[in-house]
Amino acid sequence: MTLVPNAEIYDELREFILILSQKEVLFFNKSIKAYLGALTLEVQESLIINIIRLRGGQSSERDFLKGLPFEEVKIKTIKLTDGSEADLILLNTSKQITIDAEYFHYKLLLTAEDELGFGCWNNNLKDDIIFWSDGMARIFGYKDASEVKGQNNWEGFVAHVSREYKEAVNRRIQEKINKGMDGDSKQTELRIVKIDGTKRLVSLKTHYIERGDDGEVLSLYGTIKDITDIRNKEKIIKQQLAELNKSNDALTQFAYTASHDLQEPLRKIEAYGNRLKTSLGEDLPENSERYLSKLISSTLRMSNLIEDILMLSRLNSINVKTEKVNLNEVLEGILADYEESIKDTEAEITFELPTILGLKSQFHQLFQNLIGNAIKFKHPDRAPKIDISFTKIKKKEKQSLKLDVDKKYYCIKVADNGIGFDQKFETSIYTPFKRLVGRTEFSGTGIGLAISKKVVDNHDGYIRAESEEGEGTSFYLYFPI
16 A cells, blocks of 8 residues: 555646655656656666755755756655655656657657667766667667666777777767767778677767857767678678679670671671572572572571670670760761661651760660661551650659659650550560561561660660550650759
8 A cells, every 4th residue: 555645646647746755766656657767777766866865955956957858846745644754756847748759759769779770879978978778789789778787988888899999989989079070971880799799890970969058079979780781791792793794794705706606607608699699690590599589688687686686785784984965966877877768768757855964876776776666667558757855754754653753854755657566565575586577577686675675774764665556656765864
């Protein structure tokens, strides 16, 4: 049975209430229990000691309230149920909602520390006290901050630092004190020794500095994070990237060698076939001439296929060097290349394009393939009409296409009035050797759109197509500005 009268009433008050006899704490109400639960044992003990000192007249209310989120402290003598006296201490504040919010944020911080694997610390330089959060304690192998006994000062912290890093961490903290810079983005990486003897790599960072009225640095506030796994993974990725680059270089070299070795016999077949056709002339039987023509055309097709495969291989290994490319100039060069085809098909081509960053040779390859396809796959009942335009896209479209919303993009539209294709094949047209029409109807290797997509990918872009059979096709190219 409690000696405190009206305990159930005190328990429901929002104010912080505790009752002390001469020797012990007799009662905490629910509000202060919740608040004390957010504090370390050391802070709890310090609070009780300060209350006892205040009650005994050894400190003033002003001294007591310093550093605490209270505006007022009241002490009242009450009689207990056994007739003895005790002191009722009421800690009052008009900022109770703020205190509740701070407590909620504190609990939220504890959850974040646990899930994200970091910790917080506060280095009180004046009293040489370091506050360890539970997250920080766990990084060093403790269950929580309550287990960090005798280590809550700078010397205790440095004792956990691996020997080769002690000088560096001391120097870094001293620099922070001397310079007094808040929000310094520079972090200190050091190796620590956990209580079980294992070593871990951590990142130590100071985010905020508290100063006195004279500008003297009083406290440092920061975070600590175990980055051992991150650095190990970075090392593995670096090794794998080096191996991948080595493999790509070997593959590129193989592609060049294979191309040369394959092209040589094909050139001979084509040359001897043409010579045979010329030398025999009218003496060549009709069937034999047809067979020989097929042999020569197949040889040329194989030669073009090898060249396209080599081009695709080169695109996989080329790093895009940023330069300003006027795409209108690129298009003018391509139209010059297609001058005869444009004249023969009476094609009409209009364009207005921006200047963007990229590799000019790759842009030439991209638009050459798209324009070449638009002319090749023309509708039999009308002359090719190709319109190339551009716009800047808005945030909503970037989100729908899963593009980086923080970047600005141009959308370049290449629209034609050709034979089109069934929209269900849109995702497969970029596959090498994929053909939607027969080889006898249209020439080509089936790699052109695969090359086009690779060029777009190399420039951190995105390509999609909209088409309808018999109506034409529109390609949409998205490039970051």
